[in-house]
Amino acid sequence: MCRIHGQFNTPARPHELTAVSAAQHHGGPDAQTQAAGPGWALGSNRLAVMDPAGGAQPYRLAVMDPAGGAQPYRLGAHITVVFNGEIYNHDALRARLRARGHHIPDRCDGSVLPALYAEYGTAFTDHLDGMYAIAVVDTRREPTLVLAVDDMGMKPLYYQHDPHTGRISFASELPALLAFDTVAARVWEPGLDEYLATKTPFGEQTMFDGVRVLPPASTLIATRGTGPRLIHRTAEPRPADLALPEAAAGLLDRLRHEVHRLLRADVPVAAVVSGGLDSSLVAALAAEAHPGLHTFTIGYKGDNWPGDERHFARQVARRIGAHHHEVELDPAAFPDLLPDVVRHLGQPNADPITLSSLALFREIRDAGFTVALTGDAADELFAGYDRVRQALATPPDRPWAPAYTDALAAVPRALREELYTADYRALLHDREPVTDRLTRHLATHDGERLATLTRFETGIRLPAYHLRRVDHMSMAAALEVRLPYCQSAVHHYARTLPAHLKVTPQRGKDVLYTAADGHLPRSVLTRPKQPFTLPVTAMLRPGTPLFTHARDILAPGRLRQGGRLEPARVQRLFTEQAQRPCDRSALAIWALLVHQLWLDRFFPADGASAATGGRADREPAG
Known part of the structure; x- marks a missing residue:
């Protein structure tokens, strides 16, 4: 697991690469390395998980001139690769590549990538099973840049292309990308509306004008003579005709296999347990292969906050024989923690769990663990959200x-x-x-309604709203989070299952509940569903640190400077929340608070916004 960065079609400047590396050092504290050539540079910040003594990046493969080739390779040609993520089938790939004559120097998963690219070219991703963001510079003939991300978008990669110079800059995190001297931070002005409408920008657009993120299952290819070309890798599953018991057994087998495989690491591994179905089943399956598994959950000091799930997490831990840890976060610390959350996210995300996630991941890392398994993505794959059930129930x-x-x-x-x-x-x-x-x-998408919703939930909302949050908050703590439900064997299988196996009039995720039966306490299987989130409505009330902090940050003078929000109407939100607390006003205040903190961090002179006719200044990232 690492952070990566680089440039193409521009001279490499070591001081600039060092600044970019420093901006994402938290995600790769174990080694910082670079490689450069005429018109390109690649860099890596390593978090050592597999083969800590090996796996030095960038990975390089020297290419010999093929005898008699019609198009001889350039003298000194190389395939150079940097990589963020985990390749879970690296052992099988290593054996195959060695059988074809390639020298793989160690047992680190990323070390197979140059030889794999040499064998299959840009189709090398077809052979990968894992989570990844990869950058390849191929100088065998015309120098070529290849960027690729995994099918679910678990490992983000942000980039900017300058159409005038052809320069491409990229990084695993937005603040690191902005540390390139040539990448200017400008507000994407429609972003506030997009953010408030969807809780974070969807698709390839970010909140920075001209900065994009690679979509899931995509490969970007660029040469010096052409601009970037984006290829979308798609594979439509074939529907399966299964009864519920058979479908649940098949799901459990696949999930168990992936959980057990994702436990393999050369560093300590733990699991996050919220007390709900999804993460609890992952932990139960992990405990089968990892006796003495350590599990972690989070709660909050003070009042008896609504939605406290710690007692369910305790029951799961007792049932599976885990060493259980409860992280208790003090709401008084929220004002100090929020700027870190916003900085590491790089752009606004209105999910209050971002704050809890960062605190939880830091505690897991401080307890001595470098890898943690979570239950993210089950709701998207198995129709767990009420909004999906309601959409399906519409006549x-x-x-x-x-x-x-x-x-x-x-x-x-x-x-x-x-x-x-x-x-x-x-x-x-x-x-x-x-x-x-x-x-x-x-x-505009024809076909079965749940299939349409699942494509949207998994292909558009999940990577933008959930997976980037998980990646950025975990890597801010130098913790690798692994996601069993996002593994190809599980998510491809989920998409083959018909709607009636996922959704009933009583509940979503029916097939997952059936698969979990017998593995979890009855209390967890029969409890009402609730989101794993911060009880922000209860915490945003007069006299609490969060309410006071939000009023200070959203003060009328600051909002007038930005020119986008009516100060008087925002103040009425606080009055409404003080008099009649509700989710509507609380989440609106939270979302506006996060957005304003983002502006304060990246655009401290935001009074000059496009909405008021000026230009936002750039803040150096770091």
Whole structure:
């Protein structure tokens, strides 16, 4: 597991690469290395998980000139690779490549990548099983840059392409990308509306103008003579005709195999247990192969906060014989922790669990663990969300997509329009509203409704909203998080299952509940579903540190400087929350607080915004 960065079509400048590396050192504290050639540079920050004594990056393969080749290779040609992630089938790949005459110097998973690319070219990703963001520079003929991310988007890769110079800059984290001298930080002005409508930007767009993120299952290819070309790798599953018991048994077999495989590491491994179905089943299966497994959950000091799941997590830990740890976070620490959360995310994410996640991951790392397994992505794969069940329950003669897209918002559409200044509404005037665009996107996909929703949930929302949060918060603590439900054997199988095996009138994830029966306490299997999140509605009330901090950050003077939000309407949100606390006003305040902290971090002179006719200044990342 590492952080990676680099540039292409531009001279390498060592001081610049050092600054970029320093900006994401937290994610790879074990080694910082670079390689460069004419017009390119690659760098890596390593978090040693497999073969700590080997696996030095960048990986390089010297290429000999093929005798009699019609297109001889360049003198001194190399395939050079940097890599972030884990390749779980590296042993099988190493054996295959050695049988074909390649020298693989050690047993680190990433060491197979140059030879694999030499054998298969840009199709090398077809042979990978794991989570990854990979950069390849191939100088055999015309120098070529290849960037690739895994099928689920577990390992993000951000980039900027300058169409005038052809320069491409990339990094695993947004603050690191901004540390390149040539990458300017500019606010993407529609971003506030997009963020409030979906809790974080979806798709390839980021909150920085001109900065993009590779979508899941994609490969970017560029040469010096051509701009970047993005290839989307797709594979549609074939529906399976299975009864529920057979489908649940097949799911359990696949999940068990992946959990056991993901426990393999040369460093200590733990598991996160929220007390819900998804993470509890992962922990139960992990305990089968890892006696004495350590499990971690989080709670909050003070009042009897709603939604406290610690007693369920304790029951799971007792059932599976785990050494259980409860991390208790003090709400008084939230104002000090939030800037770290915002900095490491790089752009706003309105999920309050981001704060809890960073605190939890830091505690796991401080306890001596470098790898942790979690239960993320089960809701997306097996229709666990209420909004999906409600969309499926909508009669065929009534539109289902508008209510579904409204449920994605941090701030409902009507309230968003009340919050915006006249200048910001004018800036958005010619843009199709976000919820309308998403509704149209969903309506244009023919076929079975749950298949459409699953494609959207797993292909668009999951990588943007969940997986980037998990990656950035865990790597901020130098902790590698592994995601069994995102493994190809599990998510491909999930997509073959028909809707009636996933959703019933009573609950979603029916096949997963059936698979877990007998492995978890009955209390966990029969409890009402609730999200693993921070009880922000209860914590945002007068007199609490979070409420006071939010009022200070969203003070009228700051909002006037930005020119996007009406200060008086934002202050009414605080009045409403003080008098009649509710999820609507609490989440709106939280989302606006995170956005303002992001502006403060990356655009401290944000008074000069496009909404007010100026230009945002750039803050050096670090």
